[in-house]
Amino acid sequence: MTGLGGGTVRHGLDLELLARLAQQAESRIVLWVLDGLGGLPVEAGGPTELEAARTPHLDRLAAEGICGLIEPVGPGITPGSGPGHLALFGYDPLTYEVGRGVLSALGIEVDLEPGDVAARGNFCTVDAAGDVVDRRAGRIGSDVGRRLCAKLAEVDLPGVQVDVQPVKEYRFVLRLRGEGLSGAVGDTDPQATGVPARRAEALADGAERTAELVGNFVEQAAEVLQDENPANMVLLRGFSTLPDWPRLPDVTGLRAAALADYPMYRGVARLLGMEVLASEAGTDARLDAAERAWADHDFFFLHEKPIDAAGEDGDFDRRVDLIERVDAAVPRLLALEPDVLVVTGDHSTPARLRAHSWHPVPVLLHAANVRPDAVERFSERACLAGGLGPRLPASALLPLALGHAGRLRKFGA
């Protein structure tokens, strides 16, 4: 992220520094992500979801460990799930930006290789003049979406392999695979009705051929779909390529395993070189899988989605209940005897706002050699007084976990 004044904002530490200092150790780190953990009081003076929950096990970990609140992207910035997780894995999300097309592709487990270009797509409705009249084609059902994606398999581009995968309802992901493709192509989605779709434009030198191929794809798609109603056209946006970033195992020497029910989080983990393990859905199955993988890995990313989903639904009580369920699973996790256990979220999703928010996220770090603070309870308010501070850049958590795991050498003599 280069500023207008030439300054670059960095949160946390550099991966290059971590790679320099990383050393092997007989220690295991668990990063337990309660998606959307941070909350807000519903009424002034009331508790947040985490404060309303009865969490004796998390409270004990907070009392024994060191606490604080993390800021995934920056002050006032509401993180998307991708950036929120990248930060937790030590990748500053302002430096390591991943395109929306790629995130969508990861979200439905489209196989992506370096050099592939991915974009988000909508089926839409255009009138006889070619103007968009409905950007979502009347929200066609997922079954229709699937059928239309299959139909688009007819599209043939010279020298490029085309793959169209349904997401949900009117949404799909387009993947182009071939030599010399670029993600620097402008959206064809005009984000408005009453106007035609935009021509795909090259946004950088070297993207001209990809832009032409995209234009060709759109023309053929329009032909293939011409007799469909209402979904007689496509709109594309968020062109991007799989980034070629340092892999977490290469940076840290960790044998990293990811256990997540949702494809998008598995995708981000895979993108960073973690091994994505198979497991049934749910916390218990996840812990079973972690037990099985314990001997062969030393970093475990465990992802709990429902607390976030309940926030998006505005369901305060369900969030409280789900947090209490995670708390009840703590003893099973502790039975594995992780050397470092971090419990936090990738962002806040207060039920009151029914959306991700910019509010910092409570975090606890539990380890034998932690210097404890005075925090006795795992909650937003209590964590303010914690040793990790009230606004720790989230990307600082990984170095802290590595440090407490004896996995970072001394810097300098």
Add this chain to the structure above:
Amino acid sequence: MTGLGGGTVRHGLDLELLARLAQQAESRIVLWVLDGLGGLPVEAGGPTELEAARTPHLDRLAAEGICGLIEPVGPGITPGSGPGHLALFGYDPLTYEVGRGVLSALGIEVDLEPGDVAARGNFCTVDAAGDVVDRRAGRIGSDVGRRLCAKLAEVDLPGVQVDVQPVKEYRFVLRLRGEGLSGAVGDTDPQATGVPARRAEALADGAERTAELVGNFVEQAAEVLQDENPANMVLLRGFSTLPDWPRLPDVTGLRAAALADYPMYRGVARLLGMEVLASEAGTDARLDAAERAWADHDFFFLHEKPIDAAGEDGDFDRRVDLIERVDAAVPRLLALEPDVLVVTGDHSTPARLRAHSWHPVPVLLHAANVRPDAVERFSERACLAGGLGPRLPASALLPLALGHAGRLRKFGA
């Protein structure tokens, strides 16, 4: 501060990032700057000025809102008024440096256009050998200074418009307007007596002609002033040009209004593209003007100068009294129903030090969707426990205000 990965550490967020994420909303932000707000106890164990003041309204805002302390430039660094304010407006003052000549020109409302060069000037006394014997010409009165500035209108430079405006006593501002001028010219002020004024030197390629013009100005000024006593010569310093920075309204989409009694603050606001509104002096008149402008603006910078001036005078009790007066005006401001209200200062000016200081400045942010902390009182000590933390970079306040005002989009998917 360059990191191993080539990253540069900056305080706060990038304006480019803000511009990317900014969105419109039906919300109004008020930034109420109590200049030099931060203080110190006069004796060990005693209260600061803010702690000694009775501030029931500010305390209520602190209890309902989120608090902390801000650091305008960096740890241990005492901010000037320009950098202190730039930080409050989201412009990292280490990235956005404004020259002293320009600041002085803004301070007396000299009309500056991009490309103009401004410098601070002193009338001084030189002896027959040309050595400076008094850098301030015996502190001549303002009336004399005004007369001498008018006299300097005789100076004629080829292709350049010369403007000399009195500031106070022996001080003036020189403005050069013309094609291809540069601010990279060295001071002629030797900052010592017993030596001659320095030759104006070009400090960068392309500044040679400007340096020559400045030399020419100084020669002609010496001639014009030769029969004056004691002010028979000029010294110049702080050459600079009006910077071409991103404008706050362009970055944020805010219709920004500035209400300040002192020219220097109006000048900084104008520099950032705010609309500087007319008002009588004083808090009440300022609030009248804010009321009138309420419908047509969504960002209000209100500047209160006297608390700082009392600090410079070393007058603890006057500071206490002035803080209480601002507190009494809070209900009028709240009657406007701002969505986000930030109350803070641009730096500390403890009466005990009679000067600006490096101590962090208390801040409160009041908004409907704030996550409250345990702070119940607006004071330096109480704010230490606040959710904004004890040393928030001041340039993080604007993104925080925008976030709480619903004016920043989610970062990433």
